[in-house]
Amino acid sequence: MKPLKLAIANKNYSSWSMRPWVLLTQAGIAFEEIQLKFNDAGGVEGIDPYSPTRQVPVLIVDGEPVWDSLAICETVAELFPQKNLWPADARARQIARSICAEMHAGFRNLRGAMPVNLRASLPGKGMSAAVQGDIDRIVEIWESSRARFGSGGELLFGQFTIADAYYSPVATRFRTYAVALPPAAQRYNGALLDLAAVREWTAQARRETQVIPADEPYA
């Protein structure tokens, strides 16, 4: 297999890019990063040769694109079975897949009102009853996964899995918008932010200077 390539956009803003980047980096899987940039219209400059959807992230495996973050994570798990990127236990794996799919398709209130912005500190911005409803469901997911499957470590299924990569942009949102969380959820949020890959992504995001007005509703 040729070296994997992952095309992403601005680390400060691109929540979907963050998931597979954190997955590959935290799992110690080598890849070539293709760092693209958003334009003011919300599109991704230079994406055309890589992705049929013109969206990031896209993983290139032996010249063939895999687009959409969930398909990318599934493909990486299949390519590197020794990395145990899904939980080994079948029941835990069922739940891990479900909560990734739920994140992938849902939480639109939270995502719309509290866009990822790693450079910013925006306590209290974006909060509403609908957003709190999404947060409550995320807290329920985190507490339940930790309580049922998390005894082997600090993460949702103990050791690092795709589910943690999937919720890593949520953890940065909770920090940016200073969302109050119950103690167990707060501890997990801290563990996510403390993952080496999340710290590295955050450090690189904070060095970026490009401002995308569409992603800065509170500027």
Ligand SMILES: N[C@@H](CCC(=O)N[C@@H](CS)C(=O)NCC(=O)O)C(=O)O
């Ligand atoms: N469902 C897709 C969503 C990807 C997505 O919305 N990517 C955004 C950046 S975070 C994008 O490429 N936007 C540019 C555009 O839509 O033109 C995934 O999971 O990868």
